[in-house]
Amino acid sequence: MHVGVDVGGTKVLAVEIAGEGDGLEVVSSAQVPMPGRNASDAEVERAVADAALEVAAGRTLTGVGVSSAGLVDREGEWVRFCAHLPWRDAPVRSRLAELLGVPVVLDNDANCAAYAELAAGSLQDATFALMITIGTGIGGAIVLDGRVVRGANGMAGEFGHVQVVPDGLACECGLHGCWEQYCSGRALERVMRVALGSHLDGPQVAALARDGDRIAREAFATVGTWLGVGIAGLVSAYDPEVVVVGGGVSAVGDLLLDPARHGLARALQGAEHRTIPGIVPARFGPEAGAVGAALQAVAAG
Amino acid sequence: MHVGVDVGGTKVLAVEIAGEGDGLEVVSSAQVPMPGRNASDAEVERAVADAALEVAAGRTLTGVGVSSAGLVDREGEWVRFCAHLPWRDAPVRSRLAELLGVPVVLDNDANCAAYAELAAGSLQDATFALMITIGTGIGGAIVLDGRVVRGANGMAGEFGHVQVVPDGLACECGLHGCWEQYCSGRALERVMRVALGSHLDGPQVAALARDGDRIAREAFATVGTWLGVGIAGLVSAYDPEVVVVGGGVSAVGDLLLDPARHGLARALQGAEHRTIPGIVPARFGPEAGAVGAALQAVAAG
Numbered sequence: 277m278h279v280g281v282d283v284g285g286t287k288v289l290a291v292e293i294a295g296e297g298d299g300l301e302v303v304s305s306a307q308v309p310m311p312g313r314n315a316s317d318a319e320v321e322r323a324v325a326d327a328a329l330e331v332a333a334g335r336t337l338t339g340v341g342v343s344s345a346g347l348v349d350r351e352g353e354w355v356r357f358c359a360h361l362p363w364r365d366a367p368v369r370s371r372l373a374e375l376l377g378v379p380v381v382l383d384n385d386a387n388c389a390a391y392a393e394l395a396a397g398s399l400q401d402a403t404f405a406l407m408i409t410i411g412t413g414i415g416g417a418i419v420l421d422g423r424v425v426r427g428a429n430g431m432a433g434e435f436g437h438v439q440v441v442p443d444g445l446a447c448e449c450g451l452h453g454c455w456e457q458y459c460s461g462r463a464l465e466r467v468m469r470v471a472l473g474s475h476l477d478g479p480q481v482a483a484l485a486r487d488g489d490r491i492a493r494e495a496f497a498t499v500g501t502w503l504g505v506g507i508a509g510l511v512s513a514y515d516p517e518v519v520v521v522g523g524g525v526s527a528v529g530d531l532l533l534d535p536a537r538h539g540l541a542r543a544l545q546g547a548e549h550r551t552i553p554g555i556v557p558a559r560f561g562p563e564a565g566a567v568g569a570a571l572q573a574v575a576a577g
Numbered sequence: 578m579h580v581g582v583d584v585g586g587t588k589v590l591a592v593e594i595a596g597e598g599d600g601l602e603v604v605s606s607a608q609v610p611m612p613g614r615n616a617s618d619a620e621v622e623r624a625v626a627d628a629a630l631e632v633a634a635g636r637t638l639t640g641v642g643v644s645s646a647g648l649v650d651r652e653g654e655w656v657r658f659c660a661h662l663p664w665r666d667a668p669v670r671s672r673l674a675e676l677l678g679v680p681v682v683l684d685n686d687a688n689c690a691a692y693a694e695l696a697a698g699s700l701q702d703a704t705f706a707l708m709i710t711i712g713t714g715i716g717g718a719i720v721l722d723g724r725v726v727r728g729a730n731g732m733a734g735e736f737g738h739v740q741v742v743p744d745g746l747a748c749e750c751g752l753h754g755c756w757e758q759y760c761s762g763r764a765l766e767r768v769m770r771v772a773l774g775s776h777l778d779g780p781q782v783a784a785l786a787r788d789g790d791r792i793a794r795e796a797f798a799t800v801g802t803w804l805g806v807g808i809a810g811l812v813s814a815y816d817p818e819v820v821v822v823g824g825g826v827s828a829v830g831d832l833l834l835d836p837a838r839h840g841l842a843r844a845l846q847g848a849e850h851r852t853i854p855g856i857v858p859a860r861f862g863p864e865a866g867a868v869g870a871a872l873q874a875v876a877a878g
Contacts, residue, residue, distance in 0.1 A: 346847075347846075347847050347850060347851060356847060356850040356851055357846070357847030357850040357851070359846070364850065365850055403729065404728055404729040404733075416814070418814075418815070420721065420726065425721065425815075426816070427705055427815055427816025427817065428704070428705040428816050428817055428818035428852070428854070429816055429851060429852055430816070431813075431816040431851060432705075432814065432815050432816040433814065433816075434813040434814065434816075434846060435813065435814055436813075437813050437846035437847075438809075438810035438813050438814060439741070439806060439809070439810055439844055440740070440741070440743070441742075441743060442741070442742060442806075449846045449847065450846075451844060451846060454846070505740060505743075508739075508740070509739035509740055510814070512732075512735040512736065512737075512738050512739050513717070513719075513733065513734065513735065513736055513739060513811070513814065514719070514726075514728055514733050515727070515728025515729050515730055515731070515732040515733040515734075515735075516728065516729055517729035543740060543752060545648075545658070545660070545735060545738035545750045545751075545752060545755070546647075546648050546657060546658030546738075546750065549648060549657040549658035549665065549666055550648060550657055550658070550730060550732060551729070551730055553729070
């Protein structure tokens, strides 16, 4: 069997998929906590293997797809850099293949998410499109003629580290004012901490917002407005027909996406003289990266 | 004969070209002042025709290529919006064809510049690349597999109106904090006005800087650093192998591009773990748009 594993800043998510097209679905999944940014490379790789083996549940693995945040090289061998993971110039694909004893394919998480949405989700009919995943940070992918554009070194789509505030908030990547400092799970937690003086994690804020809590809804509106402003810049740059949003933070749906739509309309040059692209949820939501990784593992045979 | 005409915020530049590849050159040119943002559409169109006819100098025109700042539609019929020109949802191609009595092709100025650099300039060997033109504002084009990516509506590459400072300087486009407010001919003039209390236009500042004037050089360094910071965001997003810079402000060369290279290296996520693309001058410099428009007119027959 093939398993897809998504490696994010707070957790490792592994999935088993079945079916195809509109029938494609996640039939089982497993989640293990990320050992953290200060963990060793080996601890992170162990967590990836553990999640994959938990989904396999004793069945024989034949291939594993790995979806990683950060800068993955064009050949899918290395994770060069990730603000939220310990890997630095690490040969992740070969290490995991050795650890698991099966073929492994490695790709950037948002590229994997776009792969899943192209195959069976919200990008099935897309020509020019953008995929944005909002979790611990922001991941991104550019779709052109129905394919993911990888860039000269495989690193296209790293929208999260575009500076949106000069001398702004310090980012884990070492820079200041990166978009993901204002629009991400971490940003959501910070907004709530400022408002309440106590720590809630993303899922807790989402639960409050769904229950109608005013402060939690305002926190999503703040993050969502930043999402829309950032998307406006990307629309000026790429002129996509649609923008698909996935990742854990997007699970609240319109509580995030409606403020984003308003932010986009307000911050887009010449908005009244052009078509404004829709902002739509990823069909596979927070699981899109893992699903895309599983699909790539299947495609690799 | 074919003529290429570039319509910018302060002037209309028409060129006649000859030769091809490394031998391609501008053999004559003419320049007329832009009537200004508050002029009528007809006055701007008259200026375009005047510049084309001045280059023709009595010879018979067979086709004209027009390179315009702003949002040009995918079919090259309309200028939808431009912060620095009066056209709003204007059928510019057909109007100019009628006025001049010859076939006219219309495209965005930075797309034209990229077309020229791909055919015979700094983009000849490029696969993934970005073209940035800095004049009154900023124009941009995205090159993929040796071709200009047009986006869903033909409007890709409008980098100048990406917000880089929240609630920043008011932009002619109606938004605030657009990149071109910090990195353009207008920005250069503003920096000098603040430093000196008097107005100098871009070419005057460039002449001072070439003569070693400290304040003028610092003004280019300020604008160049903003250029580099903006390019860093585009590199994160698109991962190009090279960034080509043209437009009038780029005529000073390394006085602008060296600060941009430093700004890029400082503002790029994971810079020490990746290849940093070069920032190189456009071969056709401030004339790239007009040259590309002429080439497109020739190609159209």
